[in-house]
Amino acid sequence: MEGVFRRRMAGSSIRSTWGYHTARFWVLLAAFTDCVLGTLLALVIIESLDWEPLLPVALAAWISGALCWWLVVERPAKPTILRGTLFGVVSVLLTFVVWLFGIGPIIYNALSESPVSLSRLALAYTDPTALWFVLAIFAFGSVVAVPVGTVGGIVLVLFRRRVPLRSESTSGDGRETR
DSSP: OHHHHHHHHHHTSHHHHHSTTSHHHHHHHHHHHHHHHHHHHHHHHHOOOOHHHHHHHHHHHHHHHHHHHIIIIITTTOOOHHHHHHHHHHHHHHHHHHIIIIIHHHHHHHHSSSOOOHHHHHHHTTSHHHHHHHHHHHHHHHHHHHHHHHHHHHHHHHHHHHSOOHHHHBOTTSOBOO
């Protein structure tokens, strides 16, 4: 009885729930990587060190990186090169969508000195000039960001394949299966 209790207590440590052998760690690492790459690309595209335009990009990249990594790589538990490529492409495109139509207008509106109602912001996207501007940002940003996101996704998957999750490397009773 004492051995069973000791095994259960050993498995409930913080290291086992947050270590680099957990899916949670890899989701957060993918979100952080996407956030850093998105912010660096925004610095190159915007050419400004001001934090106000970079904050929405970083938040959008964090959200899309975590969501895409979980749905594409961790949930199916198949870290393949193809899935890494898919993660890079989809997370970049989703970052643009979340930034342009979600987080960006809300944060810009909250930080501006003369706030505009969100219904007026929604009308701004129906203006043809604004729509062309949004499409130009999306097209130019995609041409620059998709290759970077693809390489980042492949590198992240290669690292993920070298470190199996606890559920992939142990049997049900905690013994190594290799």
